Amino acid sequence: MPGKLKVKIVAGRHLPVMDRASDLTDAFVEVKFGNTTFKTDVYLKSLNPQWNSEWFKFEVDDEDLQDEPLQITVLDHDTYSANDAIGKVYIDIDPLLYSEAATVISGWFPIYDTIHGIRGEINVVVKVDLFNDLNRFRQSSCGVKFFCTTSIPKCYRAVIIHGFVEELVVNEDPEYQWIDRIRTPRASNEARQRLISLMSGELQRKIGLKVLEMRGNAVVGYLQCFDLEGESGLVVRAIGTACTLDKLSSPAAFLPACNSPSKEMKEIPFNEDPNPNTHSSGPSTPLKNQTYSFSPSKSYSRQSSSSDTDLSLTPKTGMGSGSAGKEGGPFKALLRQQTQSALEQRGGSPHRFCRRREFPFFTLTAFPPGFLVHVGGVVSARSVKLLDRIHNPAFVGIMGNTRSYKLLDWNSFNSDEPETRDAWWAEIRQEIKSHAKALGCHAVVGYSESTSICEEVCILSASGTAAVLNPRFLQDGTVEGCLEQRLDENLPTCCGFCHIPYDELNMPFPAHLTYCYNCRKQKVPDVLFTTIDLPTDATVIGKGCLIQARLCRLKKKAQAEANATAISNLLPFMEYEVHTQLMNKLKLKGMNALFGLRIQITVGENMLMGLASATGVYLAALPTPGGIQIAGKTPNDGSYEQHISHMQKKINDTIAKNKELYEINPPEISEEIIGSPIPEPRQRSRLLRSQSESSDEVTELDLSHGKKDAFVLEIDDTDAMEDVHSLLTDVPPPSGFYSCNTEIMPGINNWTSEIQMFTSVRVIRLSSLNLTNQALNKNFNDLCENLLKSLYFKLRSMIPCCLCHVNFTVSLPEDELIQVTVTAVAITFDKNQALQTTKTHVEKSLQRASTDNEELLQFPLELCSDSLPSHPFPPAKEHLESASSNSGIPAAQRATSVDYSSFADRCSSWIELIKLKAQTIRRGSIKTTVTVEKASPMAEGNFRSRSAPPCANSTVGVVKMTPLSFIPGAKITKYLGIINMFFIRETTSLREEGGVSGFLHAFIAEVFAIVRAHVAALGGNAVVSYIMKQCVFMENPNKNQAQCLINVSGDAVVFVRESDLEVVSTQQPTATCQPSCTGEVTT
């Protein structure tokens, strides 16, 4: 009996009218946990009942605490007939189970009904008393922390990164368990919601157990997904990275993040490089290694079978040569050995040993400095499977018992079926691992898995980035001590990760290699594709941009094996084309590396869709990309040639324009840059320095590798023509906008604190007449482009801003429907920096600022009052002075802050007045906050004052949501636990709710609201690493019905504004900010 759960129902508000006669409601509440139910009294005739119940106490196992959600049902009492349900609240108890997180859950929760949506709110208080667990053989894993964040969470330090953990559970889907019309839609939806809640609790517990066995205490990069396999059941699976984390206790231990939060990681004492010399390695290939396995598995008869295909994606060219490779060989081998052994050493039991050696995968996308030694390239594997019904005799009987799905213990009952899914994934992981090995890497980072299901066909996909890791991070706690001692040994160089990890003479793929443009010592590939975020220490020239490859392929409708075979046959071509598109677009942008690459292949009844998103950047260490050369097949035709040369010119112009747009002016010695402006003095000096450092090797430089052949596009048919055209149709974002799908935009560091997270969904219906691949491609392309255009338009008031973590998801809900879901966050940045680099942007936004709405009033103020662009931050002295005393504001700054406050007063004074009358509590003082912000050394403080004063008197606390792992201009002080929610919403009055758009709009708004409410109840004020993992929308307009399933997750956190923090040291922030903010724009 290791835990006591206590629940108190306080009150309700805004309840719906349940009794038409009185226009009132007689509400009461049922509180259920496991099989125990308590009830409150009926509060008669009120829409705002005050139950103020006693403490309901549940004495339960901690295993149950982990698995079960607390269920709160609000009902309307009816003397004569059955009580009507108003709605439910599911509360995940998990955050209360570990000591550092929340201690109490208390707040207003929206009452949710799957048919009616949110119907009022209920105020609940939940507490847990945990007793010490003395049971060695426990089934629970209380205390293991879970993070969705794919980097080491901000207020923790990674002691050991243990490695990959995975688990999956399978169950029958209740939706398919009951025959239509026996159960109401509400009952069926609720059964489903409850089951999934239960399954994800169980899954999390099991993963926690694995982590405990590995002697870890946390899972980072936890990704849980549902596969709605339809008739064959429901799979909930999760992957993550087990770690041992230490909480950083002293607030001084982390620096104010200087808007580029990953800088904080430098604090983590892992930045030593054990073998500085081993960076040298053989020649490299820039290729992704892609293999398609269509699992000819013998054990499952119904699986599709086709032979494995290995596909090299780059035209064969001569192998590069170089002498440094040989020299680096032995070192590399040594390193590899170390890594291998480190990966194998971890864990105790031989069983564990096997498991982990099998999959040295990491779901992290950002790492402590020094962790990542080399990056090989993207590895991916896909497999087409046929779903079979999960038949389990024990199952049906249990499912009849609606009261508890928990009885389904797969370990004892039926280990077969999850094993099937396990085996499928194991197969894929094995493949990924072998690909990584082929690239000379022993680990895979930025690893993720996904599925796409259509009827009985399922495509399993996994991808990651092959990498060589610093073994020191992977070892057991014994070395921990010495690790910390050697804290300030030499840092890894900023180009190390680009150096090829594989042997030059034994390259897995032929490729162009050159000496690193940074250190001139090691070989680098000409192009680098990765699934991870840009390492913080990487040197990037200019800014990055979102690059997407979009592709559709028609497919004949088919059944079972035939269908699976058809898909299997199409997949390699799709991957090839996606890759070519990415490569072309990258070159068109004048860039040479992709980060955050995510390729999604979606299967539908009659087509396959491929969507690849990545962030292109120009890595200083890699060579300048060659241009794109167009070659015609019929050279004798004069007009044709003219056309070709016209196209060639257009392409060259586009490249030149893009280089200007993204400020790519590499300090290049080579000849390929078109209209390259003079390099910045800073860069020039750096270049000179690096040359002089490696002066003895200059002679060895084989610059001919730099003059690579231009990428040649052969136009031999209309298809190719289309391709070239589509290359040129991608419109760059309007001025003042940037976009990327990584955490932060390379080249922008001066984030301000205004953020806007959003989800946008679009569904288009294709005209079914004569669909061709081209028409389909065009439709899909237009869909994505228009969606982006709409986003830019909608968010125009935030300019200058950047869309970060742009996450596109494609699904094919029906034959002729394409659904695209985008979640991203728009973050404003300070244009004082932009002033430095692009004058046009600033001028434009200045104009806008003066004409735009009042919220932007501040811009001109700032520009004239703040320090010059070359000194974006006031001296530290001023900061100290003004922060230490509220009144001691330097005169110039006081002037601006007064202006601002009067503006703030103007817009909110009367509403404040009213609220004071209404006796609402107003927190904080506007003027003080503003002045302190103004005095902040970071210009971002200015922006947040725009939103802060209104928030200060809001009765509903503001909860920020972001897909990023950080909040600009703020520091995360506490992680409260994982948010993982699954919602179903259904309607039988689609037209009345505003059609499909109205229905989904309301539903997504409700999902956001529920997430915010749960975070607020935990005491948090933000969700980071928020992700909408699933948004399955189905409609039946003829029946006036629609249904939607949404699965979201994220980390609930408490953040504190940097400017609100006590200034511990003013030296530190300025010292670290200046180089990173002023420097990295130009480098």
Add this chain to the structure above:
Amino acid sequence: MTSELDIFVGNTTLIDEDVYRLWLDGYSVSDAVALRVRSGILEQTGATAAVLQSDTMDHYRTFNMLERLLHAPPKLLHQLIFQIPPSRQALLIERYYAFDEAFVREVLGKKLSKGTKKDLDDISTKTSITLKSCRRQFDNFKRVFKVVEEMRGSLVDNIQQHFLLSDRLARDYAAIVFFANNRFETGKKKLQYLSFGDFAFCAELMIQNWTLGAVGEAPTDPDSHVDDMDMDLDKEFLQDLKELKVLVADKDLLDLHKSLVCTALRGKLGVFSEMETNFKNLSRGLVNVAAKLTHNKDVRDLFVDLVEKFVEPCRSDHWPLNDVRLFLNQYSASVHSLDGFRHQALWDRYMGTLRGCLLRLYHD
């Protein structure tokens, strides 16, 4: 390729002020898009018409969802579904409850009933305000009326608390509610020259001085006068006004009053001779208005009577406003010197307000 579904949901609800205005003005999505195109937004932003269409639809959907909450503004503040910064919430509420001058002039003083609602069609045609917007404005009036109708305490405060309106707008609503409750006639042709502001000004004076709440006796006996303290005129006071009749009925008193006023104003008034000839008519007019206020019908015609009996005669003689002010001041003050007149306090309560009203009503 047709768009089946197209939505954008932000964690912070995006509010576009321009689109909000179009929505409030009752334009359909397509009309709103056309108007936005005409505003030159496409050239400014480089967007396409399709983008604009989708954006407008999104905003309209949001506003339609918000409308339910705007009907009870405190709900907007406490709801969890839309995260909106307070300054934006204030803007939403303020704009939603704002009304058109042309519209309010049409319905001011009318009963806020279904019958009036049926006339909205005509009002819409007449004022060229969309029917949708007319309905919203009418429903706003009615909603505010219903909520504060049964409430005790200051009308303006009640409106402000339940609808979170700015002080200015709450005062306007108080006037509308007051007019609707007392059914003052404002639609007559001869009243057409008056603006809503003129009426609102008078309403405020009347609420302050002529209602039950104005007397300030509530604290001593809270239960006896609780109902509609600010909305209904003080019946007792209206009854008492009959006593003023003596001022014109008693010939000596009238003559004395006239001579007092004339003596004081001689040489100060540009229109002295006109005043002198018209004094008895004007005085009769003003006192008779007071004496008639016991009948509901005459209460309704208050403004018609004031214009007919005072404003129009003065205007036809081209009195400058300043002369009107001097005359009214002297006219009310001189009564204090009439020894035979015992209702000084009553006279001040009546004339103080009426003087303010008349000065406001006296313009072209």
